[in-house]
Amino acid sequence: MSNTKIRVENLYFSYRGRSVLRDVSVGFARNAITALTGPSGVGKSTFLTTLNRLWESTRDATMQGRVEIELQGRMRDVYDRGMPLTELRKKVAMVFQAPNPLPMSIAKNIAFPLKLAGERHRTVVAGRVEQALRMANLWHEVKDRLQDDARTLSGGQQQRLCIARALVLEPEVLLLDEPTSSLDPAATDAVEELLTGLKERLTILVVSHYLEQVVRISDRVVRFADGTIVAG
Amino acid sequence: MKKLHELVAERLLCLSALASSAITLAILAFLVVMGLPLMRAGGVLPLVYSPWAPFQGSFGIFPMIVGTCAISLASLVLAFPLSLGCSFLIAAVAPSAVSRGFRRLIELMTGIPTVVYGFVGIFLLVPIVRELFRSGSGMSLLTAALVLGIMITPTMTLFFCDSFDRIPKSYLDAAEALGASRTQQLLHVMLPLAKKGMLTGVLLALGRAVGDTLIALMLAGNAVQVPTSVLEPARTLTAHIALVMAADYESPEFRSIFTCGIVLYLFTLTVTFVVRAMGSAKDEAA
């Protein structure tokens, strides 16, 4: 059994007729943190959205190529017709650059994906919310204020909340798009520590252009330039 | 150091602003002055709750107030679910081409003159209601409310769509990345966040329904009575004003229509200020 979790072959992407990604072929190892770096605007973030098909809701964008991700022990073609979009996104979770908690309580934010999945049992939901918050190193900070609005948390806490929210459905891959660029150094450290702890369970891809961070936490660095991979 | 013509221009602009805003107050003033003799004679409150019996010298507008409330609320009951469904279709359910086309259609509908609605209502809907329920002329509270409901649906739908559009994209992105389908985003993210804006839409649509004259005038049958069922005819405040345009400017019957005008004006005032108050109490989603 190979160690490859994600395999991308001959990926092309264009937006409004302008080429964003050209002939990208790359594989990512299981249970590792891979950093995607390069100057801004070279298509790193776009690359992430091709993995969970989030780009499909943007107009005027087109993609060619093959993306395979191992899900539940089986290599699956992400763009196969038999692949349900919502299932894919539950297994390939994503966290955005700016923390984006939904305007509801902390507990409800974490429970939101469970609600989407149709999980109604209260004790089950409460248990998994706690589990996710613990995994995100956030439980001790928020356990007494679970009913507060999530937007009352600090920026760093919000970002960890978003990671917890992504973790609650037990994804296999976690995509992060510059997760620390809007945070102060202390909050950044907390998020990095969290990611390092998570790689035992997950395959993690982080887009970042802070080289220091990349070196600190990642097992491998893939460098993008001019719409394609130049090193890694 | 301003030049003279700059000053003159500023004064002129200010003057026209003051003049046009004064019209708002002048309307109320005229209504009060014209309605005053009748109000003075019998007091204001009796006018509002006493019945309409011109031959006994009673010019209360109570039946018209009930008629207006009944017809506009009934039309709201029809229009609200319809608008909700249509806005769902536009915002999340339909594929984008269908959604855009449907939105154009609804925008176009807002331009249909109310007199045309009334005209089609008389010749198409009234006979159907007459046959279906076998009661009276077919002109009834129900008939007017049905057409009025169709008339206000586009307005309400567009307001609903508007409040969906104002939801920050980051919330929708978050939900989408967590695997929410469009329908799930609608139900669990958009709908809870848009509530307030939607309430505004409902209120403004209610204002439209109350303020409309032609549909009720042409379709509600205009009997001066407190309706006891939806199949009975009713008269609205607006239709009453249109109907009692007697030539004798001094008759008390005639003056009662200014009381109707004042009631309608005060209703507008209330709706406007409630909507403004809701708008200035900042949106939670923002």
Added chain:
Amino acid sequence: MKPCLLERTTVLFAWAAGLLLTAAVAVLFGYLFMHGLEVLNLPLIFGKTPPWRALLLQERVFEGLFPALAGTFMLVLLAICWAIPVGLATGVYLSEYAGPRVRRVLDALFDVLAGVPSIVVGLFGFALAVFLHRHFSERIGPCLLISSLALSILVLPYIIRTTQASLEGLPREIRLTAIALGATKLQNIILVLLPKSLAGVMSGIILAIGRCAEDTAVIMLTGVVASAGLPKSLLSQYEALPFYIFYISSQYTSPEELQQGYGAAIILLLLCALLLLAAYGIRKGLTHLVFYRP
């Protein structure tokens, strides 16, 4: 995973509502055209009078819509003439000169004005006519002048709001360019800001025209009559298309007259639809402004 019951119901409900509304519009248009299409020709407008003689005002049209169309046309023209200068000036003042407190008060007043039912505006127009009759001249009664003034009040908030909104929507760079080159405030408004916001202002005016052409309640109380021929002066009574439709619906005496009613309804419907499409074509995203008025 299958979508749950609530989601499936929502989707079904949305399509049902959409179909119902579409069907309602289709029935409305279909019914009108089915009955009125065959009378949609020149005699509908000019009766038995030769069109050019009617247009040159040499001969009165008795059995056509020409007097009603001409009345509506003049009414709209006059009302818009009154409303444009005042509306533009007020919009400019609100956006460029008024301080925050003044603006708050005026905004509230125009919101109320925009919401006042048209029949109440009509009542105001009527009261105005009575007032002028008593205090100025016996000759003034409900007439074309009074109607057009009342209608201009009805559409004033449209023009004010679209002017204000399109001026306020201009980006900072555009505001500052001419100022930086030494233009005065007034020069900046006239030479730069107003031309730049012309599309918005125009769309507001077109909507106002549609509203004037369509409104029946105001003119009912201020001087429209079923039969008057062409208006002779500003102080005479007149005919108008929407009132004709209303009148025919209850007072028609023959199937031919009713057919004319269908024809008139189609003409008014198409007129208003075209004006609305034009307004939307000029500027997208007008939704708030259009529907504010009951």
